[in-house]
Amino acid sequence: MPDPRFKILTSASTSGPGDAGRTGSWRVERPVIDMDRCIPAKTGKHACHLCWLYCPDNVVSKDLEPTIDLEYCKGCGICAQECPAQAIEMIPDADFIKGADRE
Amino acid sequence: MSDAIIESGNVAAAMAVQLARAEVIAAYPITPQTPVTEKLSELITSGEMDAEYVAVESEHSAMAVCIGAASAGVRPFTATSSNGLLYMSEQLHWAAGARLPIVMCVVNRGIGAPWSVWNDHQDAISQRDAGWIQIFAKDHQEIVDSTLKAFRLAELTHIPVMVNYDGYYLSHTYMPFETPEPEQVDAFLPTFEYKHALNPERPESLNTVTLPDARRDVKSIQRGGYMDLRHNLHEEMRLAIKVWQEIDQEFQKVCGRGGAPIIDPYRCDDADFVVVAMGSLANQFRDVVDRLRDDGLKVGVLALQIYRPFPNSIIAEALQSAKHVMVYEKGLSYGYQGALYGDIKSALYPYPSRPCLHNFIVGLGGRGIPTESLFQTVKTACVQDEQMSPAQADEPRWIGLQL
Ligand code: SF4
Ligand code: SF4
Numbered sequence: 001m002p003d004p005r006f007k008i009l010t011s012a013s014t015s016g017p018g019d020a021g022r023t024g025s026w027r028v029e030r031p032v033i034d035m036d037r038c039i040p041a042k043t044g045k046h047a048c049h050l051c052w053l054y055c056p057d058n059v060v061s062k063d064l065e066p067t068i069d070l071e072y073c074k075g076c077g078i079c080a081q082e083c084p085a086q087a088i089e090m091i092p093d094a095d096f097i098k099g100a101d102r103e
Numbered sequence: 104m105s106d107a108i109i110e111s112g113n114v115a116a117a118m119a120v121q122l123a124r125a126e127v128i129a130a131y132p133i134t135p136q137t138p139v140t141e142k143l144s145e146l147i148t149s150g151e152m153d154a155e156y157v158a159v160e161s162e163h164s165a166m167a168v169c170i171g172a173a174s175a176g177v178r179p180f181t182a183t184s185s186n187g188l189l190y191m192s193e194q195l196h197w198a199a200g201a202r203l204p205i206v207m208c209v210v211n212r213g214i215g216a217p218w219s220v221w222n223d224h225q226d227a228i229s230q231r232d233a234g235w236i237q238i239f240a241k242d243h244q245e246i247v248d249s250t251l252k253a254f255r256l257a258e259l260t261h262i263p264v265m266v267n268y269d270g271y272y273l274s275h276t277y278m279p280f281e282t283p284e285p286e287q288v289d290a291f292l293p294t295f296e297y298k299h300a301l302n303p304e305r306p307e308s309l310n311t312v313t314l315p316d317a318r319r320d321v322k323s324i325q326r327g328g329y330m331d332l333r334h335n336l337h338e339e340m341r342l343a344i345k346v347w348q349e350i351d352q353e354f355q356k357v358c359g360r361g362g363a364p365i366i367d368p369y370r371c372d373d374a375d376f377v378v379v380a381m382g383s384l385a386n387q388f389r390d391v392v393d394r395l396r397d398d399g400l401k402v403g404v405l406a407l408q409i410y411r412p413f414p415n416s417i418i419a420e421a422l423q424s425a426k427h428v429m430v431y432e433k434g435l436s437y438g439y440q441g442a443l444y445g446d447i448k449s450a451l452y453p454y455p456s457r458p459c460l461h462n463f464i465v466g467l468g469g470r471g472i473p474t475e476s477l478f479q480t481v482k483t484a485c486v487q488d489e490q491m492s493p494a495q496a497d498e499p500r501w502i503g504l505q506l
Binding site for chain 2: 016
């Protein structure tokens with residue numbers, strides 16, 4: 001049994017969004033889902049969800065209209081690559097910042 | 104307590120590991136460590152020891168198996184020497200950073216090149232910054248007692264512990280020693296519990312890329328970054344000095360032996376001249392001290408029992424009344440001076456009394472260390488008031504060179 005005076009910090013992470021830190025800050029391109037193409041969104045049935053399954057940061061929701069937690073989405077593009085309906089487009093994050101500037 | 108057993112230092116180590124009920128032994132044979140692992144494999148084969156012996160293809164794998172075993176909450180043990188320890192080096196750092204309570208005996212031997220099978224301390228010294236606790240035993244009894252106490256220390260602090268003893272001088276010589284009864288050891292050393300043991304109910308990724316900054320995990324608990332983890336390893340290693348003293352007291356209650364876990368001074372009380380050494384060399388110096396005392400010189404020898412964490416304040420305080428301190432060692436920081444000498448010098452710096460320091464390098468690669476030459480060099484250092492520049496005085500002197 002360890003001595004209670006010792007904290008014994010180790011590096012451990014469990015699967016879930018944000019467990020590797022604020023990985024959203026790494027992003028150069030942002031995934032944007034076209035709900036007109038997305039299979040569950042289009043059919044109203046829980047199907048596909050490959051983006052949810054493949055996302056290494058576990059930040060895609062398993063909803064009929066999937067959402068992405070941009071706080072932690074690192075912009076790797078795996079979801080866009082795996083999407084069988086080509087519903088996900090990777091768009092430069094800078095475009096969104098420019099958009100914000102124009103407002 | 105057993106009657107006195109007369110056996111080799113390697114067998115003494117194996118008997119302690121058996122008593123500690125180590126559950127996984129993974130080791131690769133290397134001279135002069137080989138008989139420890141042979142003895143353990145015999146004990147396992149004959150059923151006298153309930154453990155799994157994993158025959159690995161290298162020391163790197165030996166430590167990797169120990170890392171796996173400890174991660175699974177099983178008590179591991181390994182042993183090595185010299186280049187075997189160096190081959191393990193990457194895994195040594197891993198074990199420490201992962202805070203795994205592993206115990207390893209290092210049967211000290213010179214490092215190649217050139218190839219040597221004989222004793223010095225360079226193997227251990229070269230790994231002193233790996234984050235392992237390093238204990239040095241002076242005789243067979245200390246091999247037994249330190250190994251048993253090392254399991255307790257590793258498991259309380261979650262820092263791996265290296266028990267060092269001199270190749271051949273201790274590993275292959277026969278000396279009397281006692282072993283505690285198994286019930287005594289069981290009372291002293293409870294069942295192994297690793298705080299972060301792998302658990303299928305709670306899957307985790309361990310020691311993956313750890314960011315420079317702290318983060319909130321999925322449960323919003325603050326988790327340290329790399330630097331925070333390393334800070335705690337250091338702080339808790341410092342605290343391990345105190346824990347080692349407490350363990351020694353517990354061990355004394357159970358086995359009646361101990362009392363000098365950090366430093367073991369011999370005739371140092373009124374000594375003007377104090378020799379500092381580690382391992383069997385410190386015991387050899389007791390004869391030298393006795394002879395010098397007969398000659399009317401106030402000399403003592405202080406054995407350093409634990410090298411990392413370095414007990415700097417304990418040593419510095421013990422040396423406050425000495426006029427001269429002579430550090431004899433079998434390892435050095437190439438291009439500078441004896442590693443222990445440098446450490447002692449820096450430990451003394453904040454203290455009011457800074458005795459004159461002398462550094463002697465002896466016995467590298469098994470070069471003989473005649474007691475007579477120790478006697479002569481100490482005596483000379485005591486009686487001669489050599490006029491040397493500070494730079495000259497700070498250079499190590501090599502004893503027994505044949506150039
Ligand atoms: S992979 Fe594409 S189609 Fe499938 S759920 Fe995700 S966005 Fe929709
Ligand atoms: S780009 Fe897609 S797969 Fe990559 S982290 Fe973002 S959501 Fe996940």
